[in-house]
Amino acid sequence: MPGLCVIGLQWGDEAKGKLVDWLAEGHDLIVRYQGGANAGHTVVVGDEVYKLHLIPSGIVHPGILNLVSAGVVIHPKTMLGEMDSLLERGVNIADRLKFSGRAHCVMPWHIKEDEIWNKVNSGDDNIGTTMRGIGPCYRDKVGRSFAIRMSDLLQPELEQQIRRITKYKIKSLAPFCDDGQVDLDAAKITEEYLGYAERLRPYIADTTRILLDAVDQDKGILFEGAQGSLLDVDFGTYPFVTSSNSSGVGVSSGTGVPGNWIGKTIGVAKCYSTRVGGGPFPTELHDETGEHIRVQGNEFGTTTGRPRRCGWFDAVAVRYTCRLSGADSICLTMLDVLSQLSEIHVCVAYELDGQRIEHFPENVSDIRRIKPIYETLPGWEQDITTARKLEDLPVNARAYAARLSELCQRPIEFISVGPDRVQTIVLNPDESLLDSSVV
């Protein structure tokens, strides 16, 4: 059974967790493969709301093995907090959760570095990270000399390793701290991380081997992307991106599963755009409509609580990320949020230095200068949160979805009209969104 991937097509927060939860049934394994506790995936099951940062969204399904693979950076304290909160709510995680020994550990100095670099880079240059130590941890991973992996937590050299790295970090961070004092104590950190190691020991495993065995045994694997394709470190709005490959290209490098084994990718996109943190956002709204979307969509970060920047759907950007991430179809989310708007705009092209362009520029300076060219579609008044099939949607909502599908050159397979599992409309990819009996 070839692997299925769920990938965000915008700047994250596309409600991927809901789709992963929806698709989980019928899979043997669910895998988080990049990013870290910067992600916030919400799963709503009846009255229960689960907010997950590191653990795959499939954990709420009994019988599915949940893996956090090599490409993820793990903050052990956050992981343990999440595990404890699931246990308190009666979710059985024993034997259903494994993290890769190859995954890198977010250490206290990474969080400190994130804070310092955020202060140093102010104004327009500020990335506005989630302050979870993600960038510094990936930097040390690639740099190799100051990195600690999950399997290192179980080795006798850990204390020595922490002592050596702490010494270097204190020296390098001192010029940026008040009075040159860096609040890092190797003995305390060692004690803390040895404590984590003891509790995490049963969960640390060679997930690469587990995954490759699962591939050989033709098991069903669902890959859960975090953040979105426009935050990809290589192909997003660099440098205003996260530090991992958050587009479809990251699945293979983050798991060790060969790319030719991936059978299908579903791209998830909101029917408008949002972004948290700094960086260019061509269709951003600074008016009442932007505020209306923020309030209706409860657009506040799951991880940081920051208000999200809101804007119109950018079809040029999503067409690019559909191609980049190999999306076979789209799951269109939050359609209920646009109800009550008399008109809806969609960005269909850009103007760059007086020229019309229909591609997403690669340089941040160009992205900052582009002006969106909009097409206007009529809105709809009705509350659509109770819609369960295509026919339940007002014709203008269907026409809007149909136009987005056409502009992004991909069929729409799911439409989400609310956070609950049941608020999902499933479409046959060959089905017309606008069949003649309704138009």
Ligand code: IMP
């Ligand atoms: P970092 O991943 O914390 O380094 O943050 C880098 C950029 O990615 C910032 O603009 C963050 O707001 C953004 N970011 C990171 N994770 C998420 C996410 O899960 N959703 C949306 N934005 C994110």
